[in-house]
Amino acid sequence: MKRNAVRAAVAVLVLLAARAGAQHEGVAPRDVPDVPSGPATLEGEVKHDEDPARAARVEVMLYALPPGGSPGLRRTTTDASGHFAFQNISNDPQVSYLVGARYAGLPFPGTRASFASGELKKRVTIPIGEAGDDPTAVAVAESELRLAWLGARIGVDEVHKLENRGARTFYVPAERRKDARPAFETRLPAGAQDFSIPFGVAPEGLVHEGDAVRFYGPLYPASWTALGSDQGLSFHYALPVPEGAGRPGARPLEIRKQFPSGAKRVVVAVPVGGPTPHIPGAREEKAPAPAEGEERAERRFVVDRVAPGASIAIALELPATRTDPDALALDETRIFLELDDAALQVREEHHFQVGGDTPVVGAAGRPLLSIPLPAGAADLRFDRDVFAWGLQADGHGGVELEGPLPAGASDLELAYDLPVPQPGGPISFERRFGRALPLLSIYVADTGLRLDSDRLHRRRPVATSDRTYLHLEAFEVEPGESVRLELEPLRAAPAPPRGVTLLLVALAAAALFAFLAAPLRRARAEGSADEIEDPAWRERDAVYDALRDLEHDHETAKVSDEDYAAMRQQLRARAAALIREERGPAPLRPVPAAPPARFCKQCRASTSPGDRFCAQCGAALGRLEHEATA
DSSP: OHHHHHHHHHHHHHHHHHHOOOOSSEEOSTTOOOOOEEEEEEEEEEEESSOGGGGTTOEEEEEEEOSSSOOEEEEEEOOTTSEEEEEEEOOOTTOEEEEEEEETTEEEEEEEEOOOTTOOEEEEEEEEOOEEOOGGGEEEEEEEEEEEEETTEEEEEEEEEEEEOSSSEEOOOGGGOSSSOOSEEEEOOTTOEEEEOGGGOOOTTEEEETTEEEEOOOBOOTTTOGGGGGOEEEEEEEEEOOTTTTSTTOOOEEEEEEETTOEEEEEEEEETTSOEEEOTTOEEEOOOOOOTTSOOOEEEEEEEEEOTTEEEEEEEEOOSOEEOGGGEEEEEEEEEEEEOSSEEEEEEEEEEEEOSSSOEEOBTTBOSEEEOOOTTOEEEEEOGGGGGGTEEEOSSSOEEEOSOBOSEEEEEEEEEEEEOSSTTSOEEEEEOOSSOEEEEEEEEEOSSEEEEOSSOEEOOOEEOSSOEEEEEEEEEEOTTOOEEEEEEEOOOOOOOOHHHHHHHHHHHHHHHHHHHHHHHHHHHHHSOTTTOOOOHHHHHHHHHHHHHHHHHHHHTTSSOHHHHHHHHHHHHHHHHHHHHHHHSOOOOOOOOOOOOEEEOTTTOOBOOTTOSBOTTTOOBOOSOEEEOOO
């Protein structure tokens, strides 16, 4: 939600300002990145409402919220007249800036700013002033309770919009809060648990003790800044749902909410199709259509002018459901992995079935589906719609679904990143599941990896339009069983000089041809003339097989682009030569020559090999004459 994002950014700016120390312009300390760079300048002045001289040497902070990527932070200090400037920052219209100051130990969020297309300079003003602790000028403009049914719990988000109509910032330091009145106070309903602050950023003046929530500031004058209407408090907690709620004849869930500070109006909001609240004296008003990226449509019930100390009773009627954790069966989980130098990016798809014909919820301590995540999983991402299924953290680094889940087939998708212990080094990926899993499929983007697993077996690679995935499977994974996969990038050898590479390629091609032709030469040497056959077709098929193997090795990054091109050219040239030979005239088969005749020199009688004397005349055969017969 856009407004909640702005409130979160303001809270982050306030928190960072409260923790930062004064220093000259520069990047924020530790691991906070700088704001996006560019050709623009954001300048302005800090104005003290009573004494202009107090605006000198005041720390100013610039918080950038890009449309994608991590937020950035930069700091500077004002000059003697209260002026400041942030130079060389991005003027991308999609980058939102928040600028604020820190004075007398308090953060003062100034205003939001963004650049128009082509704009290079922006000017802002940040008001600062002295603090006071009189709460009579503070009023609660609206208190909103958003109720979401999460199976065995009711999730409650409270949003209180506060107005400071005084001339000074309201703030009570921690050492004086024991006897001071807060700017705002409210009481949590009985049984509330798991109190938390959205985005994990708590205001410095927020105090939570038992069922009491108090706020001691800072709360800025509404007339000072455009952020005045966005000031307030937001927090979350859960209420347990009694066993059997939602069954036919079950009593509504009773919630009593006390308002010590009162409110001009109280709004109770529930999603359409969810629980129905019954509130004495409330009227239903038309809810605005949900914006893109926001929650689903809701119903809103309003109680006007709630006096300080008054209470509101809410009877919450739950839709018809059944409590049956065993109704859910996990069919298949698909996991997609992609390794880069910074992280192992993981995307998971869990497909499951809910039997029966009515929605189902989990029992206390027994969620419908538990998904333990690997240690170190960060930047968890999922569709906002799954909040309606009771998605929550399980307290051990994983997530779980409490319901209600509709009958039939459903899919849960989530994504997260795992850190790489050492860039270019091996990484271990291990998964466990809270339920029996008939089929686990893991697809690894083939960027030159060696895979090893005792539990997973390999399938044929899967090729898409832009990459190839190595495919592994495991069947009948038991609840709690660990499935481990080891990934290690293949290390490329140092590339030799180009001339050496071409020579090696030529020698390899020649060796390949010699190897392929060797069996044919042996057959020709050992066989008789009638058994010798034309070997061209054999060599041609061998060359075709070598081409196919070369293509696969290139796709899987086992052969470099340069070596692939050279070897492919050699093999294609040899294949073309074989085809030309095959289409030419058939070679003539050689005719064996008759053995030469031997004759006696004296009488011309024929002799046999090995004779030393002529059988006709007895002359010595000292020299043999060889003549071919006609």
